[in-house]
Amino acid sequence: MLKMAQLFDVVADDLDRSARIFRDELASDQPHIRELCEHLERYHGKQVRPALLLLSARACGDLRPAHHVLAAVVEMVHMATLVHDDVLDEADVRRQSPTISRRWGPEQAVLLGDYLFSHAFRLCSTLEDQYAARLIGATAVSLCAGELRQVSNCQNYGLSENEYFEIIAGKTASLIGACSLLGAHYAGADEKTVERMHRFGIGLGAGFQIIDDVLDLTGDEKVVGKTLGRDLDKGKLTLPLIHCLKNSDETLRKRMLDVLNNGTPARGGLVGRMLAASDSLDYAARIAREHVQESIDILEHLPPSDARTSLTAMAEFTLTRKQ
Amino acid sequence: MLKMAQLFDVVADDLDRSARIFRDELASDQPHIRELCEHLERYHGKQVRPALLLLSARACGDLRPAHHVLAAVVEMVHMATLVHDDVLDEADVRRQSPTISRRWGPEQAVLLGDYLFSHAFRLCSTLEDQYAARLIGATAVSLCAGELRQVSNCQNYGLSENEYFEIIAGKTASLIGACSLLGAHYAGADEKTVERMHRFGIGLGAGFQIIDDVLDLTGDEKVVGKTLGRDLDKGKLTLPLIHCLKNSDETLRKRMLDVLNNGTPARGGLVGRMLAASDSLDYAARIAREHVQESIDILEHLPPSDARTSLTAMAEFTLTRKQ
Numbered sequence: 001m002l003k004m005a006q007l008f009d010v011v012a013d014d015l016d017r018s019a020r021i022f023r024d025e026l027a028s029d030q031p032h033i034r035e036l037c038e039h040l041e042r043y044h045g046k047q048v049r050p051a052l053l054l055l056s057a058r059a060c061g062d063l064r065p066a067h068h069v070l071a072a073v074v075e076m077v078h079m080a081t082l083v084h085d086d087v088l089d090e091a092d093v094r095r096q097s098p099t100i101s102r103r104w105g106p107e108q109a110v111l112l113g114d115y116l117f118s119h120a121f122r123l124c125s126t127l128e129d130q131y132a133a134r135l136i137g138a139t140a141v142s143l144c145a146g147e148l149r150q151v152s153n154c155q156n157y158g159l160s161e162n163e164y165f166e167i168i169a170g171k172t173a174s175l176i177g178a179c180s181l182l183g184a185h186y187a188g189a190d191e192k193t194v195e196r197m198h199r200f201g202i203g204l205g206a207g208f209q210i211i212d213d214v215l216d217l218t219g220d221e222k223v224v225g226k227t228l229g230r231d232l233d234k235g236k237l238t239l240p241l242i243h244c245l246k247n248s249d250e251t252l253r254k255r256m257l258d259v260l261n262n263g264t265p266a267r268g269g270l271v272g273r274m275l276a277a278s279d280s281l282d283y284a285a286r287i288a289r290e291h292v293q294e295s296i297d298i299l300e301h302l303p304p305s306d307a308r309t310s311l312t313a314m315a316e317f318t319l320t321r322k323q
Numbered sequence: 324m325l326k327m328a329q330l331f332d333v334v335a336d337d338l339d340r341s342a343r344i345f346r347d348e349l350a351s352d353q354p355h356i357r358e359l360c361e362h363l364e365r366y367h368g369k370q371v372r373p374a375l376l377l378l379s380a381r382a383c384g385d386l387r388p389a390h391h392v393l394a395a396v397v398e399m400v401h402m403a404t405l406v407h408d409d410v411l412d413e414a415d416v417r418r419q420s421p422t423i424s425r426r427w428g429p430e431q432a433v434l435l436g437d438y439l440f441s442h443a444f445r446l447c448s449t450l451e452d453q454y455a456a457r458l459i460g461a462t463a464v465s466l467c468a469g470e471l472r473q474v475s476n477c478q479n480y481g482l483s484e485n486e487y488f489e490i491i492a493g494k495t496a497s498l499i500g501a502c503s504l505l506g507a508h509y510a511g512a513d514e515k516t517v518e519r520m521h522r523f524g525i526g527l528g529a530g531f532q533i534i535d536d537v538l539d540l541t542g543d544e545k546v547v548g549k550t551l552g553r554d555l556d557k558g559k560l561t562l563p564l565i566h567c568l569k570n571s572d573e574t575l576r577k578r579m580l581d582v583l584n585n586g587t588p589a590r591g592g593l594v595g596r597m598l599a600a601s602d603s604l605d606y607a608a609r610i611a612r613e614h615v616q617e618s619i620d621i622l623e624h625l626p627p628s629d630a631r632t633s634l635t636a637m638a639e640f641t642l643t644r645k646q
Contacts, residue, residue: 032475033468084437088430107411107474110433114407115467117437121444122460125453133456137445144438145356151430152355 004046004321007313010306011054014063018050018071025072025123026116036104036112042097043082049074049179052204052314056183056197058307059299066127066186073124073132074179077140080116081147083109088151089230132182139178146170155235157260161242168209169202176205196298200311203295208318210288213238214281215322217272232271235260239287241271244280285319292319327369327644330636333629334377337386341373341394348395348446349439359427359435365420366405372397372502375527375637379506379520381630382622389450389509396447396455397502400463403439404470406432411474412553455505462501469493478558480583484565488529495535496528503527519621523634526618531641533611536561537604540595555594558583562610564594567603608642615642 008015026037050071057063085091086099087109093099101109117140124133150167153159180201184194216231217240231238237245245253252274259270275281292315299315302308331338349360373394380386408414409422410432416422424432440463447456473490476482503524507517539554540563554561560568568576575597582593598604615638622638625631 028468030468030472033471036471080437084433087433106429108471110407110410110436111467111471111474113433113437114403114440115464115471117440118460118463118467122457122464125448125456125460127453130448130450130453130456133448133453134445137441137448140441141438141445144434144441145351145353148356148359148431148434148438149353151434 004048004314004317007310007317008047008051008055010310011051011058011063014054014068014071015047015050017068018054018075019044021068021072021123022075025076025119033115036100036108039097039100039103040079040083040112040116043079044075047075048208048314049078049176052176052201052311053179053183055307055311055314056180056201057187059302059305059311060184060189060193060197061187064186066132067183069123069127070132070182070186073120073136074175074182076116076120076123077136077143077175080113080120081143083116084113085147087113088147089234091230131185135178135182139174142170142174146172146174150236153237155261157235157237157245157257159237159242161239161246164237164239164242165206168206168213172209172212173202173205176208177201180204193301196301200295200298203291203298204315204318207288207292207295207315210239210284210291211318211321214240214284214288217241217275218281239284240275240280243283244275244278247278247280248274289319292316327371327637327640330633330640331370331374331378333633334374334381334386337377337391337394338370338373340391341377341398342367344391344395344446345398348399348442356438359423359431362420362423362426363402363406363435363439366402367398370398371531371637372401372499375499375524375634376502376506378630378634378637379503379524380510382625382628382634383507383512383516383520384510387509389455390506392446392450393455393505393509396443396459397498397505399439399443399446400459400466400498403436403443404466406439407436408470410436411470412557414553454508458501458505462497465493465497469495469497473559476560478584480558480560480568480580482560482565484562484569487560487562487565491529491532491536492525495532496525499528499531500524516624519624523618523621526614526621527638527641530611530615530618530638533562533607533614534641534644537563537607537611540564540598541604562607563598563603566606567598567601570601570603571597612642615639 023037026040028034028037053071053074054063054067057067083100086101087106090101091099092102099109100112120136121133124136127133146167146169149163150171153163153167177198178201181194181198184197189197213231216229216238230236245256248256256271256274296312296315299308299312349363351357351360376394376397377386377390380390406423410424410429413424414422415425422432423435443459444456447459450456469490469492472486473494476486476490500521501524504517504521507520512520536554539552539561553559568579571579579594579597619635619638622631622635
């Protein structure tokens with residue numbers, strides 16, 4: 001099977017250029033900040049967001065210098081949220097490495113996240129017009145609002161599917177949607193196409209997050225490369241569990257709620273066994289597929305190109321990935 | 324004695340307009356976010372930064388709608404840093420109220436800080452030109468870099484005065500300098516005046532932070548309205564202590580270092596008594612006075628006005644405040 005990175009061959013040079021802009025932006029005369037930023041390099045991972053922005057640009061028109069800057073910006077915003085997420089989740093491992101929070105403590109992780117956010121906005125403001133700055137600002141707001149809503153619903157085992165979808169729309173799909181939108185807009189695409197590409201990214205982002213949540217419940221920690229089972233530990237309901245709770249008979253539901261409320265609902269325990277025996281994991285996968293399929297259908301409106309082929313493959317990959 | 328707020332009478336209506344922009348920007352359909360933002364209202368305190376921006380505008384030229392927006396922006400950036408500072412400092416009390424971190428937990432405090440940063444940048448990007456967005460982005464970077472440097476130097480009892488000055492230039496003076504600069508720039512002041520007003524704010528900010536650090540060592544918690552003595556608890560060296568360590572004889576210095584390294588150097592303990600017996604608190608106050616005096620002298624270049632008088636009084640107040 002192809003790896004995600006291979007899908008990005010069409011924009012490999014552009015990703016390199018963005019990575020250089022990313023590094024140059026974070027360059028510091030402070031040795032300690034340099035050390036932190038070097039460690040961050042390990043977090044880059046699949047570079048889904050910059051690649052999506054660059055591929056969207058190529059699929060819709062001309063790839064311009066603004067795209068390279070913006071690809072660095074979206075990766076920086078994403079990285080800021082990862083660093084802060086690791087503080088919130090008290091996670092120890094990220095991409096097979098110790099998290100910033102684990103290695104340098106939560107204080108430095110909070111500040112480094114702020115530092116990344118600030119650089120992202122600064123970099124954004126170097127562009128000629130305000131379009132991207134406005135969108136990135138609004139996107140960051142949605143992102144934080146989604147995360148706040150999620151955290152304030154921890155241990156709320158009555159969370160509805162609808163609330164879950166609104167949360168992931170904010171915390172994940174907003175930034176991924178901004179990537180495809182910015183790619184199209186700065187490539188000179190017409191308004192209709194820009195709006196379609198926005199919807200493409202939003203659908204992809206929702207599918208991506210649902211699969212991420214499934215992997216947190218069922219994935220192999222060594223393959224995924226980060227601490228798993230955190231959602232259960234923190235009392236965060238995600239789609240499979242919401243579905244399972246809704247569709248279990250009353251006795252079973254009460255037992256599950258009892259474990260969730262009072263026990264330590266480890267992935268291997270009662271809750272995990274019930275999930276495995278239910279069709280809720282399949283249900284979540286089906287919903288993810290529906291979102292992603294809508295996105296794939298949107299791409300049919302674009303003229304055929306290598307970039308479009310990569311975007312389609314990327315969307316497909318979202319559903320089959322094990323990490 | 325006049326209270327700080329009375330100095331701002333010249334721009335009282337403008338401060339109200341900014342406060343409305345601040346509230347409107349943070350308006351949310353999420354009840355939980357509304358609750359957090361309502362609590363934030365208690366943090367506004369003296370509104371030094373928006374007042375400084377607005378007074379600088381009036382003292383240098385015309386006060387325009389962009390100033391009201393920017394006054395809200397700088398207060399939002401400041402508020403974001405306060406909320407995150409309280410997480411870092413594990414502080415319980417801010418302006419006589421429980422901190423966000425204490426009341427809703429560090430997770431929500433981290434996210435609320437990010438939410439405020441994001442809104443600040445979004446609001447900034449609504450202006451017609453990118454000037455403010457670039458400056459605010461760069462200022463936020465300096466701010467975070469200064470804080471990171473401070474945190475990474477905790478328990479470094481060899482910190483030099485020069486390093487201390489660089490830290491406070493980043494974490495405090497950069498934003499206060501940006502306020503007076505933005506006030507002057509958007510009032511249509513010439514380049515020379517804008518540059519002078521920038522220096523005015525930087526000097527004021529440095530003086531302000533030095534006095535803040537003195538108050539953390541000597542202030543009355545009930546008057547200051549926040550948890551004090553945190554710097555010592557965290558092993559943060561500030562100017563009085565740096566001076567005291569440098570100027571004590573070898574035996575005393577060793578005893579102090581021993582307490583700092585191994586004991587719990589409470590304000591009333593050996594370190595506190597040594598500070599009180601030394602001239603190091605006076606020294607810090609003198610250095611603060613020098614910075615602020617330079618700033619006051621800069622104001623002489625502006626034409627006399629009520630706003631200029633308020634700026635001078637504000638600078639004087641920085642040195643004599645007890646909170």
